[in-house]
Amino acid sequence: MEISAPQFxxxxxxxxxxxxxxxxxxxxxxxLGGVFADEGAFSQLRPxxxxxxxxxxFPVPEGTEGGVFWGTTFIEPGTVGAxxxxxxxxxxxxxxxxxxxxxxxGTGLLVLMDTARNCWAEEMTxxxxxxxxxxxAHRTVNTGDDVFSFGACxxxxxxxxxxxxxxxxxxxxxxxxxxxxxxVPA
Ligand code: F6R
Ligand code: ZN
Numbered sequence: 001m002e003i004s005a006p007q008f009x010x011x012x013x014x015x016x017x018x019x020x021x022x023x024x025x026x027x028x029x030x031x032l033g034g035v036f037a038d039e040g041a042f043s044q045l046r047p048x049x050x051x052x053x054x055x056x057x058f059p060v061p062e063g064t065e066g067g068v069f070w071g072t073t074f075i076e077p078g079t080v081g082a083x084x085x086x087x088x089x090x091x092x093x094x095x096x097x098x099x100x101x102x103x104x105x106g107t108g109l110l111v112l113m114d115t116a117r118n119c120w121a122e123e124m125t126x127x128x129x130x131x132x133x134x135x136x137a138h139r140t141v142n143t144g145d146d147v148f149s150f151g152a153c154x155x156x157x158x159x160x161x162x163x164x165x166x167x168x169x170x171x172x173x174x175x176x177x178x179x180x181x182x183x184v185p186a
Contacts, residue, residue, distance in 0.1 A: 008057060013126075015072035015104035015149035017055050024054035024071070027088070034166065035088055037173055037186070038081030050076055051085050060156050067156035074149045075108065075142040082175040086111075089139025089170060093159025096134040099152060103128045106148030109174050109181060113137040119172035121183045124150060137165060141174040143181040 008020035030047035056071030078085040089111070092099070101110060101124070108124040115135050122130055124140065132138045142148035172183045 010070075010072070010151065011104075013105060015055075015074065015151055017057060017070075017072060020057055022055045023058060024056050026053045027051050032088065035086075036080035036083050038083060041079075041081035045080065049078075051078070052076065052087055058156070062156060063159070064156040068153055069156050070151070070153050072104065072149055072151050073140065074147050075106075075140060076147060077106075077142055077145050079176060082177065084109075084141045084143050084174050084176060084181070086141040086174065087139050088162055089137055089165050091135070091137045091161040091164055092154075093161045094155075094157055095161070097155045097158035098134055099132040099138070099154035099158065101130040101132065101138075101140070102151045104149040104151060106142060106146045107144035108148040108150070109141040109143055109183070111139045111141060111170060111172065111174060111183065113170050113172075117168075117171040119170055119183065121172075121174065124148070137170065139165075139170060141181075143174065143176075 010017050029045045029049045036042050052075040054071050054073050060067035103124040103126050109121045110124055110130050111121045113119045171186055173186050175184050
């Protein structure tokens with residue numbers, strides 16, 4: 001019986017995925033209008049400055065029931081005023097779909113919000129593992145001085161609902177207050 005090489009490799013220190021086709025998105029300042037609270041500070045940033053990017057493996061078509069997707073997100077260090085660089089955040093389009101996050105490098109926060117707009121956050125440090133509940137919006141925040149990288153594994157039929165967050169935001173924001181990350185009502 002044949003023993004094959006692994007399908008692909010994830011570097012557990014950096015989150016870099018090699019050995020297979022990787023697809024991702026880049027989110028630059030110009031893609032993130034309306035995401036950060038301090039519009040004055042936001043307008044001072046170079047529009048092409050990278051805020052975060054993803055490197056994902058999609059083994060089945062989007063929408064396939066029963067499959068999974070795998071990917072790393074890399075968030076650059078930085079702030080917009082007092083607010084740390086972060087992802088847009090989303091509910092899943094099939095809102096009952098869960099997701100696993102696990103930290104490779106750097107430090108951050110996983111900000112979560114339920115459908116009643118209750119918000120809370122979990123610290124993310126190398127090895128930390130997070131199971132995002134159903135019906136829960138999720139956003140990640142780089143609270144450190146280095147690139148923050150974490151892995152995600154989620155159902156291939158989950159989809160993404162960015163519109164709800166674009167319309168109403170999260171009810172709390174992660175800000176640097178006296179040098180320390182705090183979750184502050186929006
Ligand atoms: C997938 C997932 C992550 C995010 C990524 C970027 O369901 O939660 O892979 O897609 O961290 O964040 P968003 O999608 O909010 O821009
Ligand atoms: Zn998700």
